[in-house]
Amino acid sequence: MPKLSKNALSIEVQKKLEDYLVQSLRLLNESGLRLFLKDLLTPMEQKMLAKRVMAALLLQRGHAPQAICSLLKMSKDTVNSISNEIQKSGVGFKLIHKKFLANNQSVDLKLKSDTAPSSLSKFINVLNLPRKGSRKDMARWRRALYEL
Numbered sequence: 001m002p003k004l005s006k007n008a009l010s011i012e013v014q015k016k017l018e019d020y021l022v023q024s025l026r027l028l029n030e031s032g033l034r035l036f037l038k039d040l041l042t043p044m045e046q047k048m049l050a051k052r053v054m055a056a057l058l059l060q061r062g063h064a065p066q067a068i069c070s071l072l073k074m075s076k077d078t079v080n081s082i083s084n085e086i087q088k089s090g091v092g093f094k095l096i097h098k099k100f101l102a103n104n105q106s107v108d109l110k111l112k113s114d115t116a117p118s119s120l121s122k123f124i125n126v127l128n129l130p131r132k133g134s135r136k137d138m139a140r141w142r143r144a145l146y147e148l
Contacts, residue, residue: 056090
């Protein structure tokens, strides 16, 4: 994350800045929001933010933190901090998850079936590439490929 200035803002100014940001985001449609984020954030920050949102969604869908680390190439500390935030309150993450599911009901219905979660788990297992030199991990990966 970028470093913040050592000069602290007053709480009132900070609140106004947050309000302006929220109002700015509300005014934009999807394409406008993409352009705004492209102007506002560096490509690395965009990628980092997208990974955090996806990690939160996957955690709320019940996926193991280790699988998320492997899939999204994130550190255990980052995934654990997201998980802790969701467990602590995570109101924002839970709201995004609810909205995401409402907009993707066909995907949600597939995930609720008996076979879909195992299919998704198998796919994530295939994406989790074997460690170099590990015969056991290579055997696991080959089984995952075969089962897919």
